[in-house]
Amino acid sequence: MGKIISIFNQKGGVGKTTTSINLAAYIASFGKKVLSVDIDPQGNTTSGFGVNKDDLEFSMYDVIMGLDANKAIVEVFENLYLLPSNVELAGAEIELTARINRESKLKEALMSIKDDYDYIFIDCPPSLGLLSINALTASDSVLIPIQCEFYALEGVGQLMNTIQLVKKSLNPKLDIQGVIMSMFDGRTNLSIEVVEEAKKYFKGKVYTTIIPRNVKLAEAPSHGIPIMLYDKNSRGAEAYMELAKEFLEYDEGGY
């Protein structure tokens, strides 16, 4: 049975897209069949996988509007598939407003293909809008990346409220999969404090693997490849590989 996981935090720049690309890539490399779903109109996961977002025959926009998801999905490499997105999707939020079950469009679209994959990761936009609500409604669980910076936990209350609201009204089974501490800088006490604070807040849900700040992770997307193919020996690559192992260990007791 496929598992659908939203990578969600309404703050921008916390590492959602970087996690969406690199976690998916490593998990696929371990032999799982993975679908990466881009539901951010910025399409950064799409371009990060080397897919030209300005030249898509079909995209997430069409899928949200009712197109068969299989028509939009492209194969990126072995075991890894992408449901791409681009700026067209920005209009969907407004167009959906008048539709029935507007929160469940993604869920409906993924229902029939869910079991074709082991994991489906959804890269959410940095907002609490209808697109994010669609992602949470479609998901079994949520992965929350948190940047190790001063205001890291600001907004986390709001994030948890949103998850609670969706759980109550739209998706009772929605679970927290785990919390990923990203852009860690070991030279600062601040980073260390933020991790401790997050561990207290999210009791038992914070992954042991911490993603360091590493310039290679920021460079890889401009080459359209995950860190695994860009510089597999970098600290960023090692961290995401460890995270992928920990994710699978926690989720299914092995990889």
Ligand code: ADP
């Ligand atoms: P989000 O999707 O939450 O907005 P991104 O994953 O796009 O966040 O990250 C924001 C920016 O920070 C991007 O330019 C990305 O390349 C960079 N970045 C993300 N994670 C790291 C990291 N661990 N080290 C260095 N740069 C990173």
Ligand code: MG
């Ligand atoms: Mg992003």
